[in-house]
Amino acid sequence: MSNSRAQVTGLPRWDRCAVMGVVNVTPDSFSDGGRWFDAESAVKRGLDLVAQGADLVDVGGESTRPGATRVDEAEELRRVVPVVRELAAEGVIVSVDTMRASVAERSLAVGARLVNDVSGGRADPGMVPLVAEATVPFVVMHWRGQSIDMNERAVYADVVGEVVDELRRAIDAAVAGGIDPGRVIADPGLGFAKRAEHDLALVAAMDRLLAGLGGRPLLIAASRKRFLGRVLAGDDPDAAPPPARERDAATAAVSALAARAGAWAVRVHEVRASADAVRVARAVEEAAVR
Numbered sequence: 001m002s003n004s005r006a007q008v009t010g011l012p013r014w015d016r017c018a019v020m021g022v023v024n025v026t027p028d029s030f031s032d033g034g035r036w037f038d039a040e041s042a043v044k045r046g047l048d049l050v051a052q053g054a055d056l057v058d059v060g061g062e063s064t065r066p067g068a069t070r071v072d073e074a075e076e077l078r079r080v081v082p083v084v085r086e087l088a089a090e091g092v093i094v095s096v097d098t099m100r101a102s103v104a105e106r107s108l109a110v111g112a113r114l115v116n117d118v119s120g121g122r123a124d125p126g127m128v129p130l131v132a133e134a135t136v137p138f139v140v141m142h143w144r145g146q147s148i149d150m151n152e153r154a155v156y157a158d159v160v161g162e163v164v165d166e167l168r169r170a171i172d173a174a175v176a177g178g179i180d181p182g183r184v185i186a187d188p189g190l191g192f193a194k195r196a197e198h199d200l201a202l203v204a205a206m207d208r209l210l211a212g213l214g215g216r217p218l219l220i221a222a223s224r225k226r227f228l229g230r231v232l233a234g235d236d237p238d239a240a241p242p243p244a245r246e247r248d249a250a251t252a253a254v255s256a257l258a259a260r261a262g263a264w265a266v267r268v269h270e271v272r273a274s275a276d277a278v279r280v281a282r283a284v285e286e287a288a289v290r
């Protein structure tokens with residue numbers, strides 16, 4: 001598995017599933033909103049995540065939790081750019097999590113190395129041309145529309161088949177727009193226009209996702225999401241799920257599964273457990289080929 005793990009042009013070659021740590025510079029993200037809202041604590045958080053084993057750090061300034069309304073552009077720039085600049089200056093590989101070409105452009109100018117767009121280039125027509133011109137890696141996530149009403153679009157007859165088809169179309173559009181196919185990373189978008197059973201079906205089918213996407217690098221972002229809360233709440237439908245911050249062990253379990261399935265990276269809020277998980281998965285892979 002390790003030898004066949006897809007790599008991304010323009011990024012280091014990790015010999016295992018990489019770990020992307022998350023810093024949300026937002027007051028309202030479901031998982032860590034408000035915790036790193038000023039630039040100084042966001043930078044410190046990013047550096048802590050690297051110390052805990054993150055290979056790269058994803059910086060975002062807009063919450064995409066279900067029902068969220070959009071932040072305005074000036075505010076998103078204000079939140080994100082100083083944090084990207086400072087982390088990049090410290091030598092961190094920074095990814096910018098944005099749907100806006102302007103935010104991506106300013107972030108790349110101050111040292112971001114890749115663009116993570118949850119809309120896969122569909123929210124802003126300027127995004128694909130910008131990323132093509134910048135020749136940087138681009139995360140294309142499965143997306144059916146803005147967060148405000150995405151839960152209404154969580155309707156599937158065959159979630160794995162539909163996510164593969166829709167992701168392939170978004171990737172084809174990005175490549176047709178000039179983005180180097182070797183720089184495209186695919187992401188099934190867990191929790192985006194998906195119910196818990198859809199997310200679980202996608203996690204169960206990571207090998208099918210990889211095959212359906214032609215072995216392209218796959219990013220899995222399960223961290224603290226609702227479907228894990230549902231699993232941890234147990235069989236009683238009325239039981240309250242544990243809060244987002246109590247879902248890190250469950251997140252690490254998915255990280256181990258993703259690494260073992262051959263994912264390129266996992267995107268997580270709490271890095272240490274997932275860094276351990278991907279290293280264990282790597283050791284298991286090595287043991288299996290002996």
Ligand code: PMM
Binds near residue numbers: 065190221223
């Ligand atoms: N999920 C969130 C934000 N950004 N980016 C990618 N590529 N994939 C995701 O699933 C994803 C994302 C949701 O919010 P969070 O930052 O609190 O996890």
